[in-house]
Amino acid sequence: MKTGLGRIVRSFEDRYRFRPMSCRPHRRTSNQVAKNIGTLPRRWFQTVGAPIDLPYVKPAPSLRKINAWTIPFLQWLAKATQGTQKDMTSYTGTAKALHWTILALLIVQFALAWTMPHIGRDTPVTTLISLHFSFGVLILLVAVLRLAWRIGHGEPEPEKGIPQWQTMLARIVHWLLYALLFLLPVLGWTNASWRGMPVSFFGLFTMPKIMATRAPGWAWTGDVHAFLSEYVLLVLVGLHVVAALYHHFVRGDGVLRRMLPGT
Numbered sequence: 001m002k003t004g005l006g007r008i009v010r011s012f013e014d015r016y017r018f019r020p021m022s023c024r025p026h027r028r029t030s031n032q033v034a035k036n037i038g039t040l041p042r043r044w045f046q047t048v049g050a051p052i053d054l055p056y057v058k059p060a061p062s063l064r065k066i067n068a069w070t071i072p073f074l075q076w077l078a079k080a081t082q083g084t085q086k087d088m089t090s091y092t093g094t095a096k097a098l099h100w101t102i103l104a105l106l107i108v109q110f111a112l113a114w115t116m117p118h119i120g121r122d123t124p125v126t127t128l129i130s131l132h133f134s135f136g137v138l139i140l141l142v143a144v145l146r147l148a149w150r151i152g153h154g155e156p157e158p159e160k161g162i163p164q165w166q167t168m169l170a171r172i173v174h175w176l177l178y179a180l181l182f183l184l185p186v187l188g189w190t191n192a193s194w195r196g197m198p199v200s201f202f203g204l205f206t207m208p209k210i211m212a213t214r215a216p217g218w219a220w221t222g223d224v225h226a227f228l229s230e231y232v233l234l235v236l237v238g239l240h241v242v243a244a245l246y247h248h249f250v251r252g253d254g255v256l257r258r259m260l261p262g263t
């Protein structure tokens with residue numbers, strides 16, 4: 001027997017895929033109609049008329065496979081990225097702890113980035129540079145935990161009375177921030193590999209090399225890493241903070257409070 005998921009996917013395919021739009025589930029091919037004709041109520045035939053005989057087109061096996069996985073995947077993704085929990089009024093303690101940990105780590109990371117020596121060709125990996133790498137890897141690890149927690153636990157429902165465009169904009173900014181928390185460390189790590197610099201995690205272990213030193217075509221990773229950090233991330237965080245303060249001090253609602261400890 002098919003398992004639960006398999007059955008759902010099969011029935012989804014049978015209903016909506018691989019058949020022309022005109023051939024809806026309630027319509028039958030004339031062969032099926034002929035078999036069931038005795039049982040069909042007369043009015044059905046009178047109102048709907050004789051169904052068109054359209055062949056069932058079986059897709060190529062590769063296409064079947066993509067379809068079988070894309071639909072459940074998209075459903076999962078939609079649920080995971082929205083994941084509004086009706087009975088939740090504030091973020092979970094873990095979500096709050098991870099949120100404020102990331103803020104603290106980012107402050108350290110920017111302090112290191114702006115005080116470490118400028119990284120050029122053959123710059124030695126001094127302590128500050130090495131700390132920048134280690135804290136960056138730590139941010140990546142915390143971001144993975146955070147995203148897993150977010151997907152597993154969702155977020156509280158939007159506060160009442162907030163216009164929908166603001167809720168949408170907040171969601172977009174949150175997901176861009178999540179994306180950057182992955183992209184920035186990966187770009188930095190790629191650039192360090194490209195420069196032939198070892199990426200150690202506080203001297204405990206060394207991260208694998210992502211690419212060969214000076215691999216042609218990858219010099220841009222450093223500039224893009226610095227640009228995205230200093231302009232895109234900082235601008236988005238600025239917008240995010242201004243929005244949180246606006247909610248707290250101007251609107252006086254609970255948006256900031258539900259991310260603070262003790263709520």
Ligand code: HEM
Binds near residue numbers: 132181229
């Ligand atoms: C979210 C985490 C990170 C942030 C916010 C961040 C931020 C920055 C910033 C602002 C700069 C520019 C510094 C300057 O003004 O010269 C920079 C440069 C750099 N970072 Fe990061 N960094 C992060 C993670 C990492 C990681 C994990 C690595 C390596 C493992 C790394 C490697 C580098 C390198 C190699 C440069 C020099 C790039 C160049 O100028 O070509 N970063 N980083």
Ligand code: HEM
Binds near residue numbers: 244
């Ligand atoms: C002073 C700095 C910050 C303040 C005051 C702040 C405030 C908040 C508040 C009030 C929320 C809840 C929003 C809501 O319920 O709709 C929130 C959520 C969020 N914040 Fe911040 N934040 C700050 C810094 C940051 C930083 C640096 C990042 C990451 C780069 C970040 C990423 C996020 C994300 C991704 C969410 C969504 C939470 C989730 O869906 O799990 N925040 N923040």
